[in-house]
Amino acid sequence: MSKQSSPLVLLLAGGVGSRLNILVQTRAKPAVPFAGLYRIIDFSLSNVMNSGMNHVGVMTQYQPLSLMRHIGTGEAWDFTGRSRGVKILPPSTGFKDSDWYKGTADALRQNMSFIKTHPSEEVLVLSGDHVYHMDLDDMIHCHRGNKADVTIGMMVVPKSEIHNFGAGITDSEGRIIEWEEKPKVPRTDLASMGIYVFKTEYLLALLEENRGDTDFGMHIIPKAVARDNVFAYPFRGYWRDVGTIQSYWEANMDLLQKDPILLPETWGIRSNPYADGRPADRIPARFARGSKVTCSMISAGCIIEGEVVNSVLSPGVVVKKGALVINSVLFDDSVIEERARVDLAILDKRAIVGAGSVIGNGENKNIPNKRHPGHLYTGITLIGKEAIVPDRTVIGRNCIVSPRCRKDNFPEPCVSDGETV
Amino acid sequence: MKLKPDTLAMILAGGRVDELNVLTYYRPKSAVPFGGFARVIDFPLSNLMQSGLELVAILSQYRSYSLINHIGIGEAWDMIGRYRGISILPPFKGSAGSRWYRGSADAVFQNLDFVRYHAPKNILVLSGDHVYHMDYQKILDYHQEKDADMTVAFLKVPMTEAHRFGVAEIDDEDGQGGRVLRYAEKPEHPEFSWASLTVFCFKSHILYDVLEINAREDDSYEFGRDILPRLIREGRRIYGFKFDGYWGYTRTVDEYWQTNMDLLGPEPKIRLDEWGIRTNIEHRNIRDCQPLRVGDNAVIQDSLVYNGCTVEGHVERSILFPGIYVRPGAVVKDSVLFFNNIVGRDARLNKVVSDVNTVFGDNVEVGFTDDGVEQRVTVVGWNNEIPDGTKIGSGATLYPHLAPESLLGTIKPNEVVR
Numbered sequence: 001m002s003k004q005s006s007p008l009v010l011l012l013a014g015g016v017g018s019r020l021n022i023l024v025q026t027r028a029k030p031a032v033p034f035a036g037l038y039r040i041i042d043f044s045l046s047n048v049m050n051s052g053m054n055h056v057g058v059m060t061q062y063q064p065l066s067l068m069r070h071i072g073t074g075e076a077w078d079f080t081g082r083s084r085g086v087k088i089l090p091p092s093t094g095f096k097d098s099d100w101y102k103g104t105a106d107a108l109r110q111n112m113s114f115i116k117t118h119p120s121e122e123v124l125v126l127s128g129d130h131v132y133h134m135d136l137d138d139m140i141h142c143h144r145g146n147k148a149d150v151t152i153g154m155m156v157v158p159k160s161e162i163h164n165f166g167a168g169i170t171d172s173e174g175r176i177i178e179w180e181e182k183p184k185v186p187r188t189d190l191a192s193m194g195i196y197v198f199k200t201e202y203l204l205a206l207l208e209e210n211r212g213d214t215d216f217g218m219h220i221i222p223k224a225v226a227r228d229n230v231f232a233y234p235f236r237g238y239w240r241d242v243g244t245i246q247s248y249w250e251a252n253m254d255l256l257q258k259d260p261i262l263l264p265e266t267w268g269i270r271s272n273p274y275a276d277g278r279p280a281d282r283i284p285a286r287f288a289r290g291s292k293v294t295c296s297m298i299s300a301g302c303i304i305e306g307e308v309v310n311s312v313l314s315p316g317v318v319v320k321k322g323a324l325v326i327n328s329v330l331f332d333d334s335v336i337e338e339r340a341r342v343d344l345a346i347l348d349k350r351a352i353v354g355a356g357s358v359i360g361n362g363e364n365k366n367i368p369n370k371r372h373p374g375h376l377y378t379g380i381t382l383i384g385k386e387a388i389v390p391d392r393t394v395i396g397r398n399c400i401v402s403p404r405c406r407k408d409n410f411p412e413p414c415v416s417d418g419e420t421v
Numbered sequence: 422m423k424l425k426p427d428t429l430a431m432i433l434a435g436g437r438v439d440e441l442n443v444l445t446y447y448r449p450k451s452a453v454p455f456g457g458f459a460r461v462i463d464f465p466l467s468n469l470m471q472s473g474l475e476l477v478a479i480l481s482q483y484r485s486y487s488l489i490n491h492i493g494i495g496e497a498w499d500m501i502g503r504y505r506g507i508s509i510l511p512p513f514k515g516s517a518g519s520r521w522y523r524g525s526a527d528a529v530f531q532n533l534d535f536v537r538y539h540a541p542k543n544i545l546v547l548s549g550d551h552v553y554h555m556d557y558q559k560i561l562d563y564h565q566e567k568d569a570d571m572t573v574a575f576l577k578v579p580m581t582e583a584h585r586f587g588v589a590e591i592d593d594e595d596g597q598g599g600r601v602l603r604y605a606e607k608p609e610h611p612e613f614s615w616a617s618l619t620v621f622c623f624k625s626h627i628l629y630d631v632l633e634i635n636a637r638e639d640d641s642y643e644f645g646r647d648i649l650p651r652l653i654r655e656g657r658r659i660y661g662f663k664f665d666g667y668w669g670y671t672r673t674v675d676e677y678w679q680t681n682m683d684l685l686g687p688e689p690k691i692r693l694d695e696w697g698i699r700t701n702i703e704h705r706n707i708r709d710c711q712p713l714r715v716g717d718n719a720v721i722q723d724s725l726v727y728n729g730c731t732v733e734g735h736v737e738r739s740i741l742f743p744g745i746y747v748r749p750g751a752v753v754k755d756s757v758l759f760f761n762n763i764v765g766r767d768a769r770l771n772k773v774v775s776d777v778n779t780v781f782g783d784n785v786e787v788g789f790t791d792d793g794v795e796q797r798v799t800v801v802g803w804n805n806e807i808p809d810g811t812k813i814g815s816g817a818t819l820y821p822h823l824a825p826e827s828l829l830g831t832i833k834p835n836e837v838v839r
Contacts, residue, residue, distance in 0.1 A: 035711065035712070036711070036712035037711065037712055037728065255714075258716075258717065260714075263711075264711045265709065265710060265711035265729065268709075269711075270708075270709055271708075273702065273708050279697075279699060280702055280708065281458065281459075281497065281698075281699055281700045281701075281702050283456070283457070283458065283693040283694050283698065283725070284456070284457035284458055284725040284726055284727040284740070284741070285713060285725070285726050285727070286724075286725055287721040287722060287723065287724050287725075287726065287736075288687070288722075288723065289687070289722050289723040290722075291721070291722070292720075293715045293719065293721055294715060294716070294717055294718070294719060295715065295716065295717050296714075296715045297711070297712040297713065297714055297715070298712055298713045298715060298726075299712040299713070299728060300458070300712075300727055300728050308715075312712070313712070314712075
């Protein structure tokens with residue numbers, strides 16, 4: 001893609017993503033670690049890089065610090081240089097338009113001057129919280145070929161899931177003729193991926209029209225579908241919205257299939273290993289004699305003395321002698337002490353599971369978490385950042401141990417299914 | 422603490438000196454991979470960084486591309502900034518004649534302009550070829566305390582080994598070290614056994630003078646062989662500083678292999694994490710590797726494995742650099758595999774050091790021995806494709822980039838294939 005014709009990319013990274021529960025207590029959803037070495041936003045940023053686009057604005061609002069640190073100068077994704085750049089666009093006060101972002105479209109509206117100062121034929125709007133691999137350049141070509149005002153990236157999904165998405169009904173040429181946002185009764189299997197290409201002039205005019213139109217899916221897209229040239233860009237590759245604990249965990253497990261369908265290295269996904277304030281050059285993972293690891297992903301800096309099955313380990317995780325980790329996702333520098341067992345859990349950074357403790361006890365996965373039944377209902381237990389689970393503590397299914405919990409927070413050595421500490 | 426440093430560190434990374442066989446055909450010894458992700462020169466560089474010595478020059482002559490690539494801008498060792506930096510000093514042409522570096526001392530001599538520009542009080546000369554962990558600040562402090570003209574780090578070695586090193590007799594003053602009484606470079610019949618680690622600390626004006634005399638009067642230009650004896654003859658204050666840590670000296674492939682094995686076991690002698698080894702993860706783009714993938718039936722025992730590998734077979738007492746693929750049924754034991762090797766199905770690798778981009782076909786067997794013969798290290802040069810079913814005997818050497826046809830059938834133990 002030549003530099004002149006490169007579209008301006010706007011990445012929506014400001015949402016709370018509250019369904020990820022304690023994983024987003026101190027960070028924005030796009031900054032949640034994923035697949036050992038990455039953060040969720042790396043997929044969008046790398047797709048942009050690999051598609052040859054040069055200018056990116058990242059709209060932040062909720063807990064932007066770890067995200068800003070991660071993006072840094074944008075060097076990790078080749079966005080530094082005279083004709084390239086990545087800019088963080090937080091909400092700001094001014095003569096007008098001073099307010100928090102009230103929605104996806106509102107975030108763009110408040111940055112219309114940014115769009116105008118980066119003249120381009122198209123604006124590509126992406127979401128920072130999806131795990132996918134896509135040639136965005138091809139989507140731009142289709143948009144141009146169709147002479148479309150708007151092109152929407154649409155994934156073919158089972159009809160039973162369409163109620164979670166914006167759904168588009170197309171004619172034989174791929175033109176979207178009807179739009180339904182999160183329909184209760186499915187009429188199509190084309191789900192919006194939250195990826196939009198707009199003709200820049202068209203977008204600016206539409207945003208000017210009605211300040212009450214704050215959301216793309218709810219307001220802008222239905223309006224455009226009703227009167228203008230909106231096309232679907234059908235996509236059949238890997239794409240996952242990892243906005244829930246369940247889908248986040250499943251996407252991690254996608255890495256571990258025998259013939260994996262999620263291939264970050266093959267897709268050219270890059271991360272920024274320097275962002276964490278720790279040396280990026282962790283030493284190779286060490287496997288002690290007597291350790292046992294199968295069907296897992298293990299990052300540099302891990303020390304494995306115990307057993308790890310079907311799990312994803314970020315850098316620096318320690319699994320001590322006699323410990324077992326199964327079906328779990330462990331973030332950086334978490335420690336599983338001797339003889340502890342971790343089954344179906346997500347551990348945030350630097351969490352410690354004391355010797356002989358059990359995370360995910362028992363076989364009853366059907367008692368949802370009492371405080372957040374909509375977040376934890378399949379048996380997954382969450383252990384928060386820097387939480388310390390004391391020795392010989394037994395924690396059940398669908399439990400939450402809040403970040404930085406200490407010994408005093410555990411009055412009983414036993415936490416039943418669905419409880420929160 | 423002053424902003425402008427008073428010590429300049431100079432790393433000797435130029436030579437190949439026929440060491441390490443096929444592993445140094447295309448790179449200097451200091452750029453040989455080590456430890457599953459790093460290079461040998463990362464040891465002195467990380468030591469310097471942790472000693473707070475961040476003004477560094479690297480003298481490089483032999484096949485310097487891989488080294489230059491590895492150093493990058495020096496950011497990996499935090500050596501960027503106003504008075505921090507790594508300068509690579511290659512041989513150059515000048516108006517007053519031009520020549521290759523004729524030895525380690527000549528390399529520094531030819532760059533005295535550079536050295537004088539920085540006006541250091543002390544100059545620390547190091548080798549880029551050794552695996553060790555040392556706080557250079559201690560030897561600098563000792564050098565200062567003794568008001569020495571030159572201070573040299575020494576390690577006690579067995580008398581039987583002393584003939585391989587520059588060895589000294591030290592007058593023990595204070596437990597830390599003392600005056601160097603006698604020194605002999607690789608003596609046939611050694612009488613003393615404190616071996617030089619090639620860690621030399623000089624008062625700068627002493628070094629300037631001796632290098633100029635050496636260049637004018639001698640016909641050999643080495644720090645150990647020429648400079649140190651000359652300063653002793655001149656009656657300078659030469660001190661020995663005793664070092665008792667781990668020192669990995671890797672002149673032969675066997676020694677290189679052994680040093681790698683010292684990374685393994687329940688109590689590794691080389692503690693990469695405690696030593697704080699830093700490397701440049703931009704080099705070979707190892708930063709872009711995904712985590713190691715371990716398959717359903719994989720076994721990994723007593724090994725170091727970096728990101729970017731896929732292990733579906735059996736790996737034991739081995740070190741895997743990024744991009745190694747061990748297919749199902751393959752068994753890799755006591756081996757060191759550099760970047761991007763593929764080990765085919767049911768292949769067997771025993772005590773192998775394999776350079777980058779080598780493919781071991783299915784059912785290949787490397788390292789077989791004749792009955793009753795001790796297993797030796799087999800070394801495979803880079804970019805080799807070993808056909809399915811080939812058998813390679815223990816102690817064999819495969820040159821880089823051989824035609825696959827020349828590797829069919831059986832290669833006998835200790836055979837050299839060129």
